[in-house]
Amino acid sequence: MSAPKRQKSAKDVPYELIYWPGNPGRGEFVRLALEEAGADYTDTAHAEKGMDQVLSQIDTENVGDNSNPPPLAPPILRHGDLVISQTSNILLYLGPRLGLVPPAEGEDGDPDALYRINGLALTALDGLCNEVHDTHHPMAASLYYEDQKEESLRKSKDFVKNRLPKFLGYFQRVLEGKASGDGPWLYGGRLTYADLVLFQAIDGVTFAFPKAISAAKTSGNYLYVFRLYDAVKERPKIKEYLASKRRQNYLNGIYRHYPELDLDEENMPQSSGN
Ligand SMILES: N[C@@H](CCC(=O)N[C@@H](CS)C(=O)NCC(=O)O)C(=O)O
Missing domain, CATH: 1.20.1050.10 (Glutathione S-transferase Yfyf (Class Pi); Chain A, domain 2)
Structure with a gap:
């Protein structure tokens, strides 16, 4: 019997790093985590119209959406319907997902x-x-x-x-x-x-x-x-x-x-x- 096909969850999508093109900046702290983990991600630093994407996020007209407040400044991470900013906050989200912190659960779990x-x-x-x-x-x-x-x-x-x-x-x-x-x-x-x-x-x-x-x-x-x-x-x-x-x-x-x-x-x- 073949294994059941995994359902694609809302978060089973590439990470999107939204950061200024042209220099590593604070985006690099996020990029290195994604690179070390071999994660599937897109990066406005290398996208056509990447700058426009950054600017639209931090536009003073942007009030966010039903769940996400607007970010003030990049780096910004979009993952499915989640949009978050602040370098260390992004890393806090990515760390467990990318295996860049010890597991919280299990026999040797280290929740702290x-x-x-x-x-x-x-x-x-x-x-x-x-x-x-x-x-x-x-x-x-x-x-x-x-x-x-x-x-x-x-x-x-x-x-x-x-x-x-x-x-x-x-x-x-x-x-x-x-x-x-x-x-x-x-x-x-x-x-x-x-x-x-x-x-x-x-x-x-x-x-x-x-x-x-x-x-x-x-x-x-x-x-x-x-x-x-x-x-x-x-x-x-x-x-x-x-x-x-x-x-x-x-x-x-x-x-x-x-x-x-x-x-x-x-x-x-x-x-x-x-
Ligand atoms: N504490 C924030 C600082 C964010 C930040 O200052 N981003 C810079 C680029 S590295 C920026 O574009 N700032 C625009 C501004 O502060 O007006 C973080 O760690 O993400």
Whole structure:
């Protein structure tokens, strides 16, 4: 007897990532989860009229629909009749569906894992994404960088000297802790979406502040953080993705390289900043 044909449920459809074309931005945190899982997804970054799709979502005339409030800003995920925004919220939805968190149920079920993993992802997004954005836009997101260069330099000095070591030191401590389990991963001895977020955040900071990251590497204070970075980069699906045309170059997004903000080693403290 042949197996009964599976009914296509409303959610048995490709994921749709709605994000600005032209730079990886915050969309990349979602993209990497979809890529690592080999998920079926579409991406406005590569779609004809992708920009129009983003603009129609965030249009001030958009009031959403019967169930979904309108999003304020991308990344946005559409999955069947669900439309959600906010990077970490999207990852919270995708994590269990893509197998990027331990199962909540079953004999070895870990129902609290999702919230621990989400905490790690949020922390990486706070310090190594949102604060990086503020290094070139410390005064106002609606002003050009050129209109806030002086403040950007002050902010970058503080980022490189204090904030970057603090966050790298924090993740080094997480990786040294028992809850991280065996191997290079942040939680439970297995890859989760928090590892992908940390990888992408470090990749972006490396583009923006190569001198500071180089100093952080040679300090030897964050060995486990860079080991995690290398381990994610070597995941077969991630490696294939990074070499593909789907991976976009950094360009005028969150992670920008301004040589005048790329402060050198002497701005990095010698200790781990814990
Ligand atoms: N906290 C939000 C921030 C979203 C966000 O700032 N998106 C950017 C692109 S990465 C944007 O288009 N912002 C438009 C705006 O803030 O006006 C998240 O993590 O998704």
